[in-house]
Amino acid sequence: MGERRKVLMSAYACEPGRGSEPEVGWRWATEMARYHDVTVVTRANNRSVIEAALASMPPPHPGFLYYDPPAPWVRWKGRGVPVSVFYALWQWGVRRKVAPMLGGFDLVHHVTFNSFRQPGYWWQRQPPVVLGPLGGGQICPWAFLPGFRSRLIPELFRSLTVLSAPWWPQLHFSFRSAAVILVANADTARRIPARYRSKVRTLLETGVTPEQVLPLRPVRRDGPVRVLWVSRMEKIKGGTLAVAAFARARRSEPRLRLSMVGDGPDAGAVKAAAVRLGVASAIEWHGRVPRDQLPFLFQSHDVFLFTSLRDTSGNALLEAMAAGLPAVTLLHHGQAEIATDETAIRVAPRDPESAANDLAGALVTLARDPGRRQRMSEAARERVIRFYVWPRKAEVMNRIYQEAWDAGAAAGGSGCAKG
Incomplete structure (x- = not known):
């Protein structure tokens, strides 16, 4: 030593x-x-x-x-x-x-x-x-x-x-x-x-701790495709962007479901956006949850959605990757360096409209391609073990x-x- x-x-x-x-x-x-x-x-x-x-x-x-x-x-x-x-x-x-x-x-x-x-x-x-x-x-x-x-x-x-x-x-x-x-x-x-x-x-x-690296589970090929979003609800975390992208993705792929975990000053605006876009009933609102419940949430979902508009790194993204979740992220800041094209579909944040469209397209792509989700899951977990x-x-x-x-x-x- x-x-x-x-x-x-x-x-x-x-x-x-x-x-x-x-x-x-x-x-x-x-x-x-x-x-x-x-x-x-x-x-x-x-x-x-x-x-x-x-x-x-x-x-x-x-x-x-x-x-x-x-x-x-x-x-x-x-x-x-x-x-x-x-x-x-x-x-x-x-x-x-x-x-x-x-x-x-x-x-x-x-x-x-x-x-x-x-x-x-x-x-x-x-x-x-x-x-x-x-x-x-x-x-x-x-x-x-x-x-x-x-x-x-x-x-x-x-x-x-x-x-x-x-x-x-x-x-x-x-x-x-x-x-x-x-x-x-x-x-x-x-x-x-x-x-x-x-x-x-x-x-x-x-x-992440070694204990946060979870065993891989078989990719679900039938039934709903469950998307997970975890963050504090404030403007810089992009909660309304996540809801807008989900609403557009649901038009093409109605099997998609979204779970939003977190609370904060922007929670009201995020929920209002869901009602306005007609997807509130397809979203499960968890509020703030204890950290020891996050592993269960990671393993009960199929895709992780990360929409932070400003973030040094992105702890939630790192923990999701450790649990083997393929991700849809923005291609900037820390998330662009934590995730790769092998572990996530990464979308350039040019403006709110195009970002929502591109994120929606990525969600639909992963929902319809369980084989790709499997490959991304394995790559995400391996990347965490190797570097993080x-x-x-x-x-x-x-x-x-x-x-x-x-x-x-x-x-x-x-x-x-x-x-």
Whole structure:
């Protein structure tokens, strides 16, 4: 396994069992603790959940440092201070808290939040710094923005910050100091200023556990063809696009059925679209379901529909592939890199009308071709096993750490705190 070294990991979001970024922070911490002596600095309000989980896990465990800004800032966050402002304050405070300890570590690894616009304040050469995997470089296709309605201005503002970020001085400090800059997708890689791109490596920020890789089941050849959509219902997830595509597909293939799993601020609009398009009775609405029920849903459906209009990766798509579901997706952002033409039919998101038509055509194609569904099912599961299970990803990250140490040594620093 090699020499164990001391790694300081910055993971604002780090909680087991939560999904999304908290789960990403937790998985990187626990997986890399198998290779090195990892100390994670995270939010103080994560402490009880983390310590309960550690008590039931076999060693080796990561160690944890807990930090929150002064109490007034925590209260102000609960009263509407933007998360990005609070997070920047947290990162600055963490940097000051651990500054006296940095000489005791061999490497600093910034993990979460994974936005390339806020990679922390690790502006030192030694110990070497690994950033990421960073995401957030995606922009919702402009043609879809009019459908955002009340969310149009926030989404437009976010898009403008993504476009302007490469000129922010603090990002140049971070990228100049980093030994390696990991990015989760090609969109984010393009946002890294050209002078730092020699440091850029691509690695998806998330993964699945070996337990989430499910046995393949025989493809159903008769009866209804069941399509599954899983996401939080908000504008960027494209719920109304999914319903529009399903409605058009049903005109050609009435055997299709759709299950929509998730809840959120856009749920009313999605359900209203289903009523307007005359397909509400062909849709099963599950609302939000516990994570331990998702494997059953994956295995009881035939096709996975993923319509996110802006996403660093797409955890639900990855989990569906691990369960052997062939997919219909948009050909952009993280989903374009997770899925391939062997595992999904991928549709260019040119505009809402053409995307709905093309997604509908893809659903009809898969509904009528069980042999293709079988081949895609096998390829999807194999791709996850090869690239996206957490132990495999940890092997890759360990090689990235070694690259950072080698770069630090070549730059003339020891990059090592023996203990």
